[in-house]
Amino acid sequence: MIILDKDQMRRNTAIFPMSSAMKLTGLTARQIRYYESLSLISPERTPGNHRIFSMNDLDILLSIQNYMEKGFTMKRIGEILNEPHKVDTPEILKYNEYQRPLLNRGDLSRFFQ
DNA sequence: TTTCTAACA
DNA sequence: TGTTAGCA
Numbered sequence: 001m002i003i004l005d006k007d008q009m010r011r012n013t014a015i016f017p018m019s020s021a022m023k024l025t026g027l028t029a030r031q032i033r034y035y036e037s038l039s040l041i042s043p044e045r046t047p048g049n050h051r052i053f054s055m056n057d058l059d060i061l062l063s064i065q066n067y068m069e070k071g072f073t074m075k076r077i078g079e080i081l082n083e084p085h086k087v088d089t090p091e092i093l094k095y096n097e098y099q100r101p102l103l104n105r106g107d108l109s110r111f112f113q
Numbered sequence: 114t115t116t117c118t119a120a121c122a
Numbered sequence: 123t124g125t126t127a128g129c130a
Contacts, residue, residue, distance in 0.1 A: 018116060029116075030123060048130065050116050117129075 011059075014044040014052040021053045025061040035064060038078045 004012070018029050021043075025032070035041055036051070041060050043051040053061075060081065067077045079086050 028123080030125085033117085034123080046116095048116085049118095050130095115130105119127090120125100121127100122125080 011055040014054040014057070016053040016058065018051055018053075021051075021058060021061065024058050025065060027061060027065065032061065035061065038074070038082075040064060040078060040081050 016024070018032070021027070021032055022029060027035075032041075033051075036043060041053070041057045043053045043057050046052055063081070064077055067080065068074075072080070
């Protein structure tokens with residue numbers, strides 16, 4: 001199927017400015033820009049060159065937070081997110097069990113821990 | 114006023 | 123990563 005799922009399209013719609021990404025993920029602008037440089041996320045840009053994030057971008061950012069909390073290095077996280085074939089290691093699978101549910105179904109509980 | 118890039122402590 | 127300078 002060439003056309004993405006309706007929901008997937010909406011989740012890929014970029015509308016959040018840096019300030020929103022920072023509040024929603026708890027990350028600093030510096031960190032977010034750094035992760036983009038590692039191709040972990042690919043936010044769109046406004047005509048003025050300002051980044052605009054989609055829900056999927058934020059979701060990835062949240063996942064990065066999870067991995068960091070579990071002690072993964074940015075190098076390792078980069079491999080995990082950019083090269084799926086490296087994810088099937090006992091090491092990763094073990095931690096994936098603790099991954100929180102993705103940003104969907106209107107579940108906002110993740111924002112209130 | 115907010116965000117951006119680049120670069121240095 | 124933090125922070126700051128100088129732009130847009």
